[in-house]
Amino acid sequence: MRNYTLLSAELLTGRTHQIRVHLNHLGFPIAVTTNTATSSSTGDWRSRPEAHVPARGRTGVRASAFRESPETACAASRRPVALSRFAGKLMRYPLLVFDWDGTLIDSAPAIVACIQAACRDLGLTVPDEARASHVIGLGLKDALSYAIPACPRTTTAGWWSRTAGTFSRATPGSRSFREPKRCLQASKLAAHSRHRHRKEPRGPRAGAG
Amino acid sequence: MFAASRCADECASKPAPDMLSELMEELGANAVDTLVIGDTVHDLQMAAHAGVQAVAVSHGAHPRGDLVALAPLACLANIDELTLWLARNA
Numbered sequence: 001m002r003n004y005t006l007l008s009a010e011l012l013t014g015r016t017h018q019i020r021v022h023l024n025h026l027g028f029p030i031a032v033t034t035n036t037a038t039s040s041s042t043g044d045w046r047s048r049p050e051a052h053v054p055a056r057g058r059t060g061v062r063a064s065a066f067r068e069s070p071e072t073a074c075a076a077s078r079r080p081v082a083l084s085r086f087a088g089k090l091m092r093y094p095l096l097v098f099d100w101d102g103t104l105i106d107s108a109p110a111i112v113a114c115i116q117a118a119c120r121d122l123g124l125t126v127p128d129e130a131r132a133s134h135v136i137g138l139g140l141k142d143a144l145s146y147a148i149p150a151c152p153r154t155t156t157a158g159w160w161s162r163t164a165g166t167f168s169r170a171t172p173g174s175r176s177f178r179e180p181k182r183c184l185q186a187s188k189l190a191a192h193s194r195h196r197h198r199k200e201p202r203g204p205r206a207g208a209g
Numbered sequence: 210m211f212a213a214s215r216c217a218d219e220c221a222s223k224p225a226p227d228m229l230s231e232l233m234e235e236l237g238a239n240a241v242d243t244l245v246i247g248d249t250v251h252d253l254q255m256a257a258h259a260g261v262q263a264v265a266v267s268h269g270a271h272p273r274g275d276l277v278a279l280a281p282l283a284c285l286a287n288i289d290e291l292t293l294w295l296a297r298n299a
Contacts, residue, residue: 092242092299093242093243093244093262093299094238094242094243095232095233095236095238095242095243095244096243096244096246096295096299097229097232097243097244097245097246097261098211098246098247099245099246099247099248099249099252099269101248101269101270102247102248102249102268102269102270102271103246103247103248103252103266103269104288106268108248108269108270111270112270133270133271134249134270134271136249136269136270136271137222137223137247137249137251137252137270138217138222138223138251139217139221139222139223140217142222179288179289180288181210182288182292183288183291183292183295184210185210186292186295186296187292187295187296187299
């Protein structure tokens with residue numbers, strides 16, 4: 001077994017022979033396999049493709065299986081292949097969903113300041129920075145019940161309009177929007193060049209904030 | 210720059226998977242074709258609830274330790290690292 005690598009691959013998409021093709025490309029051909037991937041259930045387990053790549057009905061490779069333990073795979077196989085170099089070829093996400101506040105734009109400090117200011121205005125207990133920033137991304141109800149546990153329900157509307165009002169007047173965050181824009185453009189370009197070859201729908205990006 | 214968007218005013222907010230599942234439906238993507246990038250545990254939980262993989266950035270609202278505890282594919286320190294990671298892996 002010294003020259004074999006036991007690898008667990010999670011099967012996610014419906015592309016034919018992807019595991020075989022990818023592993024072969026990486027220099028780790030599946031042992032004793034056939035094109036049809038059919039085999040007898042008897043005999044040495046190494047002769048059965050499913051012993052190496054447990055099938056789950058659909059084929060395809062999730063690259064994290066490689067990224068999580070490339071060293072193990074290399075050491076076990078004695079093949080000094082830089083698996084991470086190939087990870088991008090295995091893992092494709094046609095849809096990237098970006099959170100907005102805090103991820104693409106540096107609005108977290110301003111939101112925290114607005115939450116605290118609104119609480120001060122309404123005479124409520126002012127949450128500290130950690131508590132206030134924890135609720136960024138939550139809906140109003142969840143945000144309020146965590147940031148201001150003692151907040152009476154009737155105060156909700158006032159709190160929200162105060163926070164929103166303060167925020168709309170707030171100075172934008174310190175981080176420039178140029179960096180996130182570059183990031184989005186770079187990932188979009190990469191998607192385009194990939195999809196040109198693959199003739200698949202161009203990769204949309206989406207925001208969930 | 211964006212093909213679609215959802216915010217908490219339009220459907221159930223994070224950590225419910227609704228924003229994500231609506232985006233996937235609108236854009237015709239499966240969970241395995243989708244990657245979430247976010248700075249909070251709410252983003253990572255939303256992704257997990259929708260069966261979608263996620264990458265965290267630690268320059269935002271939540272501390273790195275909280276994000277890493279939810280086992281994202283990667284936890285990146287800034288936009289440059291994110292750009293590089295996406296170019297290589299996404």
